[in-house]
Every structure is written in structure tokens, then in C-alpha cells.
Amino acid sequence: MKTRARGAAIVMAMAVVAMAALAATALMLSQSTWARRVELGIDHGQGRRVLEAGLDWSRALLYDDLRVSQVDHAGEPWAMQMPPVPVEGGRLLGRIEDQQARFNLNNLVQDGKVDPDQLACLQRLLVLLDLPESLAASLGDWLDADGQAQGGAEDAFYLAQSSPTLAANRPLIDLAELARVRGFDPAVRERLRPFVTALPGTTAINVNTASAEVIAARVPGLGLEAARGLIAARGQAVFLDRTGFVSRLPEGVRLAPELISVNSRYFLVTLSVELDGAQARGTALLVRDNAGWPGVVWRKVP
Ligand SMILES: [Ca+2]
Ligand SMILES: [Ca+2]
Structure with missing residues (x-):
């Protein structure tokens, strides 16, 4: 029981970290100068970090959903178009699609x-x-x-x-x-x-x-x-x-x-980050098992 309680606490902490990661990345982006990015399009590392943070945010949403519902349907928060998250010079967009709808x-x-x-x-x-x-x-x-x-x-x-x-x-x-x-x-x-x-x-x-x-x-x-x-x-x-x-x-x-x-384990996350007209996209297939933090089956990030 003690181990399980500790496990739950770790998972909760991870969810909080995921939320914080997105905020922190947005902050980090807003503080950087972007001199190089202007010439090269989206800086590879920066774009990737925003996408990774977006992916963790999606996992947190799906983890949270499993705690509050036994069914999965289009009216739940994970199914909503994620509001664009502003980062300096651009924004992060994302959506989650139930793969067991197919x-x-x-x-x-x-x-x-x-x-x-x-x-x-x-x-x-x-x-x-x-x-x-x-x-x-x-x-x-x-x-x-x-x-x-x-x-x-x-x-x-x-x-x-x-x-x-x-x-x-x-x-x-x-x-x-x-x-x-x-x-x-x-x-x-x-x-x-x-x-x-x-x-x-x-x-x-x-x-x-x-x-x-x-x-x-x-x-x-x-x-x-x-x-x-x-x-x-x-x-x-x-x-x-x-x-x-x-x-x-x-x-x-x-x-x-x-x-x-009436519920699902597999979800596809599609993310795109737009910075000064340049765009980077990432997709990932997530699997959600009993009450656990969603796992990544595969991911494609630039
Ligand atoms: Ca649900
Ligand atoms: Ca064959």
C-alpha cells in the first residue's frame, strides 16, 4: 500500500511538472533573443522543446481524464481543440484524437x-x-x-x-x-x-x-x-x-x-508550433493504461 501511495504521489507530481514545463518553455522562449532563428527559421532545439512540452501537456490531460471518467467521448476536455498557447513570435497548437474511433x-x-x-x-x-x-x-x-x-x-x-x-x-x-x-x-x-x-x-x-x-x-x-x-x-x-x-x-x-x-486506450496527438511564420510539427501515438501516466507508442518530432 505504501509503495502504491508513493507511486500515485509520483504520478501526480509528474502531471504538475508537465503543466509547469509548458509554462516554463513559453517563458524561456519569450526571454530569448532569437537572433539565429530569424535567419534559419525555427531553431531546431527550441521548436522541439515546445513540442515536447505540448506532448507532456496532452499526456497530463489524458491522465486527468482517466481519474474522472470511465467513458471517453467527444464532449470531454481532451477532445476539445487545445487553445493556442502563445510563445513569443508565435504559438503552439495541438489536438488529441481518439484512435479507437477508427x-x-x-x-x-x-x-x-x-x-x-x-x-x-x-x-x-x-x-x-x-x-x-x-x-x-x-x-x-x-x-x-x-x-x-x-x-x-x-x-x-x-x-x-x-x-x-x-x-x-x-x-x-x-x-x-x-x-x-x-x-x-x-x-x-x-x-x-x-x-x-x-x-x-x-x-x-x-x-x-x-x-x-x-x-x-x-x-x-x-x-x-x-x-x-x-x-x-x-x-x-x-x-x-x-x-x-x-x-x-x-x-x-x-x-x-x-x-x-465505450472508452479508449489509444490517442493520437498532433502538435504544431508557429514562430515568425516558420512551422514545426510533431505527432505521437499515446497509450493509456489503468490509471497510469500515458505511454508513448511512437513519436515523430523534427
Ligand atoms: Ca474519459
Ligand atoms: Ca502474408
Whole structure:
């Protein structure tokens, strides 16, 4: 108990430090002369420090949210556009997006094999977005552990391309990898981007934040109009648990409750710092586990 209490105190202290870090960085920036920055654009180190402070601030927001709520929805503070934080000569902007509002493309493969239910879910999403259903099988083969094409493409296809490569046969780390998969041309990726993500392992879809398209894809037989109805309903009162959502489904429509959730673990933070017209951007994928300080899965900072 003593250790746990001390752990909680440390985490609390870290949250305070994160808030203070942002304020301190803003102060530090306002006190510097910026002689070099004017010539070179944003000073690499300074821009990076502002982004890091913004990232810690985002983590503090998500940590705080977990202490006060068991559900995650668009009306919570983390989901609001962060007010621009002024720094001398510019500002820091940021936003946090729930990644479980989207279909996790890595759900497609479980233990190295394509999961038929998740494959069907992605196929429904593709159809709803007016994209070829066959893209799901392409991705399935790209991700699954074996080298046998099952409706998609494996090494033989990828080796025959002008830039020969092999099928990855492992989960996606970044959505950008989709560019290498058969059929995922720029127009396809642009259309898909708001609806999909690439998270470690298998994740449930948060029905409190997911779009109508993603909900309609997740629930067989629901359809887009009924999904829009559910979204209107959650605008009045968010879904407090899985059964609360399942009980609102039309008669005859069934769903395994474990495929959905009313809260989320994965969040994408996008930050940009603007200083005298120059801009630096940073993104990070955060994971939030039971009552702990959110961890960084990956980050991209200049
Ligand atoms: Ca919450
Ligand atoms: Ca494969």
C-alpha cells in the first residue's frame, strides 16, 4: 500500500511538472533573443522543446481524464481543440484524437491468420466508402504470416513490381506503409484515412467517438442510416457501457459486445508550433493504461 501511495504521489507530481514545463518553455522562449532563428527559421532545439512540452501537456490531460471518467467521448476536455498557447513570435497548437474511433487495420490478423469477422468488417467499411471490397484481402495477405495468397497478393506479386519488395507478413506500424500494399493508391488512402488506424494488437471500436461509417461497418446488418440514428442518440446521452449500446440496436441486429467499447486506450496527438511564420510539427501515438501516466507508442518530432 505504501509503495502504491508513493507511486500515485509520483504520478501526480509528474502531471504538475508537465503543466509547469509548458509554462516554463513559453517563458524561456519569450526571454530569448532569437537572433539565429530569424535567419534559419525555427531553431531546431527550441521548436522541439515546445513540442515536447505540448506532448507532456496532452499526456497530463489524458491522465486527468482517466481519474474522472470511465467513458471517453467527444464532449470531454481532451477532445476539445487545445487553445493556442502563445510563445513569443508565435504559438503552439495541438489536438488529441481518439484512435479507437477508427477501424484498426491490424485487427485483420490474429495470431498470424486473417480473422474472418474482422475481414468482413473491413469489407463493409470499404463498400460504405465506395472503395473496392478486394482491398481487404490484399491487406490480409500483406499482414498475415503465411506466403499463400488468399484473395490478395504475396511475394510473387510484390517482387514483380518496378520497385521489388516482399509482403510484410507482420502488423502495420504506420498507416504510411499502406502505400506498399496492392491497390492502395493515393486516392484510396486519402478516402480511407479518416476511418482507419494502425494500432498495436487488436482494439475495440469506441462507439462514443466512432463515425457512422465505422459503426455501420462494425455492426453487421445495421446500415448507415441506423448508425446515424445511434450517433444522434449518443449526442443526447453517451453510452455508459457496452450493453447500453447493444440494447439500442434495431431488432434482429446482433453484435458480440467485446468488439466495441465505450472508452479508449489509444490517442493520437498532433502538435504544431508557429514562430515568425516558420512551422514545426510533431505527432505521437499515446497509450493509456489503468490509471497510469500515458505511454508513448511512437513519436515523430523534427
Ligand atoms: Ca474519459
Ligand atoms: Ca502474408
